Amino acid sequence: MNPSGPHQAAKPDFKRSVASALANAHLGAAMDTATRRQDTARRAMMPELGDPLAVRNLGAQIKNHTLQHLDRYVEQLVENVRKNGGVVHFAETAEDACQIVADIAREAGVQRIVKSKSMVSEEVHLNEALIDAGFEVTETDLGEYILQLADERPSHIVTPVLHRTREDIGRLFADKLGMEYTEDPPTLTAVARAVLREKFKSADMGITGVNFAVAETGTLAIVTNEGNGRMCTSVPRVVVSLMGVEKIVPRLIDLAVYLKLLAKSATGQRITCYTNLLTGPRRAGDVDGPEAFHLVLLDRGRSEVLGGDYWEALRCIRCGACLNACPVYRKIGGHAYESVYPGPIGKVITPLLNSLADYKDLPQASSLCEACYEACPQRINLPAMLLRLRDELRHGGYAPLSWRIGFKGWRLGMQSHGFYSWGAALGRIFMRLLAKDGWVRRMPAGPGAVWTRYRDLPLLAKRPFHKRWPALKAELDRKRREEPS
Amino acid sequence: MAGVTQETFLARIRNAVAARRENEALPTDLAAARVVPPSADAIALFMKRVTDSAMSVARVGDEAALVEKVVAIIAEVNAKRVLIAPESFPARAQIVAKLREQSLELLDPGDKRQAFEADVGITGVASAVAETGSIHMTSGGPRRRLASLAAPCHIAIVRADQILADLLDWAARPCDGRPACEVLVSGPSKTADIELALVIGVHGPRAEHILIVG
Numbered sequence: 009m010n011p012s013g014p015h016q017a018a019k020p021d022f023k024r025s026v027a028s029a030l031a032n033a034h035l036g037a038a039m040d041t042a043t044r045r046q047d048t049a050r051r052a053m054m055p056e057l058g059d060p061l062a063v064r065n066l067g068a069q070i071k072n073h074t075l076q077h078l079d080r081y082v083e084q085l086v087e088n089v090r091k092n093g094g095v096v097h098f099a100e101t102a103e104d105a106c107q108i109v110a111d112i113a114r115e116a117g118v119q120r121i122v123k124s125k126s127m128v129s130e131e132v133h134l135n136e137a138l139i140d141a142g143f144e145v146t147e148t149d150l151g152e153y154i155l156q157l158a159d160e161r162p163s164h165i166v167t168p169v170l171h172r173t174r175e176d177i178g179r180l181f182a183d184k185l186g187m188e189y190t191e192d193p194p195t196l197t198a199v200a201r202a203v204l205r206e207k208f209k210s211a212d213m214g215i216t217g218v219n220f221a222v223a224e225t226g227t228l229a230i231v232t233n234e235g236n237g238r239m240c241t242s243v244p245r246v247v248v249s250l251m252g253v254e255k256i257v258p259r260l261i262d263l264a265v266y267l268k269l270l271a272k273s274a275t276g277q278r279i280t281c282y283t284n285l286l287t288g289p290r291r292a293g294d295v296d297g298p299e300a301f302h303l304v305l306l307d308r309g310r311s312e313v314l315g316g317d318y319w320e321a322l323r324c325i326r327c328g329a330c331l332n333a334c335p336v337y338r339k340i341g342g343h344a345y346e347s348v349y350p351g352p353i354g355k356v357i358t359p360l361l362n363s364l365a366d367y368k369d370l371p372q373a374s375s376l377c378e379a380c381y382e383a384c385p386q387r388i389n390l391p392a393m394l395l396r397l398r399d400e401l402r403h404g405g406y407a408p409l410s411w412r413i414g415f416k417g418w419r420l421g422m423q424s425h426g427f428y429s430w431g432a433a434l435g436r437i438f439m440r441l442l443a444k445d446g447w448v449r450r451m452p453a454g455p456g457a458v459w460t461r462y463r464d465l466p467l468l469a470k471r472p473f474h475k476r477w478p479a480l481k482a483e484l485d486r487k488r489r490e491e492p493s
Numbered sequence: 494m495a496g497v498t499q500e501t502f503l504a505r506i507r508n509a510v511a512a513r514r515e516n517e518a519l520p521t522d523l524a525a526a527r528v529v530p531p532s533a534d535a536i537a538l539f540m541k542r543v544t545d546s547a548m549s550v551a552r553v554g555d556e557a558a559l560v561e562k563v564v565a566i567i568a569e570v571n572a573k574r575v576l577i578a579p580e581s582f583p584a585r586a587q588i589v590a591k592l593r594e595q596s597l598e599l600l601d602p603g604d605k606r607q608a609f610e611a612d613v614g615i616t617g618v619a620s621a622v623a624e625t626g627s628i629h630m631t632s633g634g635p636r637r638r639l640a641s642l643a644a645p646c647h648i649a650i651v652r653a654d655q656i657l658a659d660l661l662d663w664a665a666r667p668c669d670g671r672p673a674c675e676v677l678v679s680g681p682s683k684t685a686d687i688e689l690a691l692v693i694g695v696h697g698p699r700a701e702h703i704l705i706v707g
Contacts (some may be wrong), residue, residue, distance in 0.1 A: 040691050073519045079507045086499065092673075098502035105497035144566040150695060151686035167686060174688050193690040201695055208696075209609060225671050235642060235697025242638040242674065243605075253506065258519055264664035265526045267625075267677075275685070278546070279625040279660075282697065283677040291673050295603055296638050304496075306504060317510030412652075472577040 020346035022369035028060040029340040030462070035171055039341045042170045047332040049276020056278065057268060066457050067269050068387045070262045071323040075314060081223040081256045081304070087114070088226025093287030094301040099132075106137030109215065109248055112302050113143055116246045117214040122204075124230065124237040125149035126217025127326055128166050128252050130348045131361075133217070137423065145215075146207045148236035150200050157184045163342030165349060166328040169340050204236070214240030214298070219250035220266055221303075221327070223300050224259050228303070229286045231280040238284050242343045247298040249286070252316075253305050254322040266325060269385040273327035318393055324384040329378035330390060336373055344400060345370065352380035352390045359397060368406045371397035414455065429472070436468040443467045528624050529658040535623040536543065539656050542626025547693065548682035548701040554582035559706050560591050563615065563648060568598065570646050572612035574598045577639040582617025582650045583706045608639035613646045614698070621656045621703075622663045625679050626629070628703060629663065632674035641678065647698040649678075650655050653707035 029035060052458055054060045068310040073082055086096045095391055096191065096462045097112075099105035113121065135156070138145045138167040147156040151169040155162060158180055162168030169177070178191035194329050216237055228249050230237040243249050257263055271277040290297030313319060331337045331351030342350035347358035348365065349384040355374060359367040371394045380390045401407060442448045518701045529538060536552070543550045553559045564586075567575065574590055577585065591597060597703075600607040609613075616636070620629045628649045632638050641647045657663050682697030693699045 038688075045689055057526070057529060059525060066520055066523060066525055069517060072515065072517045076510065076513050076515055076517060079503055081684065082503060082506060089698055092671075096499075099496045100502065100505070104496045111495055114645050148688070148696065154686065167689070169686055170689075172687075174690070175672045176685055193687040194692050196687060197684060197692040197695060202546065204696065206608070209606075225673055233680075233682070234684050234695035236695070238638070238642050238676060239696050243641065252501075259664075260668075261523060261661065261664045264660040268526055278542070279627060279677070279679045281678065281680040281683060282628075283679070285671070285675040287675075288673050291633060293633060293634060294673060295635060296605060299633055301645050305502065309500060310504040311509045312604075314506065315512040317695040319509075319513065332521055349681050393497070464624055 011429040015250040020173075020369075022344070022346060022367075022373065026340050026347055026373070028089055029344040031338060034173070035341050036339055036433070038171060039336050040410040041333075042167070043338045046167070046275055047329075047383070050273055050329055053272045053276045053278065053290050057272070060115075063265065063268060063450060064385050064387050067265055067385060068323055070257060070265060071386060073322070074256055074258055075254065075319060075322055078253070078256065078314060080239040081258060083255060083394045084223040085221055085226060085256055086305075088223065089288065089303050090226075092226045092301075093228070093291075094288045097302060097304045097491075099304055099306045100308070102132035102308055104248060105132040105308070106134055108304050109134060109250065110138060110141040110143070112246065112248055113138070113213055114141070116213065116300060118246060118412055119144060120207070120211045121145045121149050122197050122207050122211040122236075122240050122244065123152075123215045124217070124232060124240040125152050125168070126215070126250060127162075127348065128217055128250055129215065130162060130489040132208060132306065133310070134250070134251075146204065146211075148204050148207065148234075148240060149232070150197060150234060153200055153204065154180065156179070161343065161348070163350065164331060165351075171343065192220075195318050201263060206242050210238045211240075211244040212246065213246040216240055216247070216249045218255050219270065220263050221251055221256050222258075222260050222263055225287060227260065227285050229263055230284045230286065231267075231282065232284070233277075233281045235282055238282055241284060241286055242297060245298055246300045246302070247286070247289070248302045248304060250304045250306065253307055255311050270293055270325055270327055272335055273305065273325075273329040305487040313357075315359075318356065318360055320388055321353070321360065321390075321393060323388055324353055324357070325386060326353075327385060329385060333383035335375060335377060335379065345373075353388070356397065358392045359452075364400060364404070365406065366399065368401055370444060371401065379435075393441075432468060432472055436470070439465075439467050496632055500663075515655050523661060527659050531658055531662070533536060533658055535656045535658045536653055539621060539623035539626060540624060540705070541701050543701075543703055544626075546626050547683075547705055548626070550705065552705040556587060558652065558707065559584045559704055560587045562704050563588050564591055564595070565591070565706070566646075566648055567613055570613060570700065571598065572646065574600055574610055574612050575642060576600045576608060576611035576614045576637070576640050578600060578602060578614070578616040578637050579635040580617055583652060584615075584650070588615065602635070602637050602640065605639070607694070608637065608643045611644040613648060614616040614640040614642075614644040615648045615650070616641045618649050618655060619675070620666065621651050622658075622660055623656055624659045625685070627631075627663075627677040629675065631672040638674055639675045641676070642697050645694065645698055646700040646702070647678075648702045648704065651703055651705045653705055654660060656705075702703040
């Protein structure tokens with residue numbers, strides 16, 4: 009696992025942050041409404057692809073091929089970016105990436121930097137590094153700008169400020185921008201537009217993420233709805249794009265396939281408002297555009313993932329569909345995961361890109377309902393990966409003693425009729441002592457206590473199902489015979 | 494410069510790739526991803542799709558009608574300063590003449606700061622895509638990136654024969670050396686970052702008018 013984990017003050021404590029998220033009823037309601045809306049919009053838009061499953065399979069196949077030959081495509085991309093007049097840098101760690109960008113800025117005499125939304129820049133903590141190095145950095149995506157003012161991290165990879173209400177944002181703007189309080193989204197947006205426009209005009213450098221990098225042409229695709237990606241790459245004299253090395257696609261025609269999938273899966277839009285394609289700095293004779301263009305390729309654990317059992321997680325196009333579909337994410341929101349990438353995909357790639365020991369609770373935070381697998385446009389089998397991670401945790405000795413004993417007992421019970429009946433009978437006697445009207449409202453200890461913290465537990469049935477089944481089956485057969493066929 | 498060398502970087506990826514036994518082919522037939530058949534009425538679909546995404550669209554028969562439409566839009570948004578991209582598109586000369594006649598201020602397209610002062614930007618397009626209701630613009634030569642971005646209102650002039658059916662057709666067009674910057678515009682600038690409430694007009698134009706000639 010990669011030694012360069014995120015700069016976090018304390019080790020993540022998932023259980024504690026989940027408890028605090030669940031105690032925040034307001035957060036739960038906000039996340040639930042927003043994620044359901046985006047999920048519904050996705051479901052409504054996907055059928056437009058005719059045979060969505062076929063397109064998703066195609067997307068998965070293209071990425072599989074690319075990843076299986078990634079060395080070749082990296083070389084091709086690098087060669088073409090250079091041919092177009094760009095400079096390519098190679099970062100193995102988060103520190104490398106930050107250092108490279110800071111060096112570029114320093115050498116170009118840059119002071120003011122505008123940034124378009126990029127999850128990989130969150131992953132390497134680029135803003136902190138650049139601000140520490142003395143540069144002025146401004147996030148220009150409205151959501152990211154709000155987070156920067158509030159000194160917070162994104163809670164969703166596409167709609168980063170989903171956890172904040174308009175009242176929160178109104179108060180924040182009044183406080184930080186000295187304006188009169190309003191909670192009207194159009195007014196708040198107009199104020200941000202005016203502030204950020206001045207930032208664009210005076211910026212020396214623009215930083216972007218990359219949604220897709222086309223190897224055959226050296227073209228980088230950046231999608232936004234607001235237009236900040238266009239501003240960041242059109243106005244400043246230096247442009248730096250930072251990408252995880254897995255973002256490569258071979259051909260421009262492959263890009264068309266992903267453009268069909270990405271926005272539909274993310275927000276239920278047919279396509280984002282702006283799809284920006286960058287192929288190097290301004291050409292001789294161009295009247296505008298950046299004079300210098302840099303691409304930073306980041307590994308940070310990805311090559312290790314590529315060589316291992318979870319390589320298919322690198323197919324992810326960061327649409328966030330799995331977040332919106334996930335019943336766990338809907339309840340606890342993004343911050344509780346205490347990782348840059350939350351939700352189902354985060355539960356898989358956070359331990360992989362950092363360390364499983366630090367994030368041992370994340371793979372457990374799933375009901376394995378497969379909603380994420382069903383939603384994923386790249387058909388990444390996240391539930392299977394979560395199970396495999398759990399298995400690794402068990403073999404790695406990360407499972408607590410109580411679990412190991414508990415599951416051994418469970419296995420014993422499930423494998424022996426006698427133990428099963430005996431255990432169930434004992435359980436029923438025990439539960440009857442605590443139950444009222446057929447429900448246990450509170451268990452004193454053990455896994456039952458965790459269960460009853462948030463919900464009631466029904467009393468075990470008097471007669472187990474396997475004993476009732478012969479009679480039920482006879483009844484069913486009789487009914488079937490009586491029905492005219 | 495910080496970071497690692499290309500060789501060091503590639504060596505790690507080569508090792509990882511060598512560990513993979515799978516060897517899937519790059520699909521050559523992408524027809525399964527086609528949404529709009531080549532036989533479809535691309536112009537009608539394009540007009541429907543751009544309307545769906547809150548852009549305005551009109552189709553005119555000739556250049557005289559086009560100039561009239563442009564003038565009407567400029568009057569409607571009460572524009573004072575107009576940036577006309579110095580590239581070739583239908584009726585450009587007539588539009589310039591007509592707007593001069595109406596004593597509107599025509600901004601210098603070569604001046605970066607002036608682009609931000611414009612009330613309206615007028616450009617041509619490189620192509621358009623019916624499937625997604627997108628207009629495709631490129632940099633290069635006299636074309637201005639900011640002409641379709643900085644003003645609150647953008648007018649795009651599209652020749653009917655520039656409209657392609659599917660994104661696959663757009664990506665398959667032969668392109669002799671890609672321009673430094675290209676953009677597919679598929680709606681007015683918008684955000685839903687605050688409580689998913691839709692707000693039109695953030696960093697780009699809040700009004701996109703598409704005029705189809707022919």
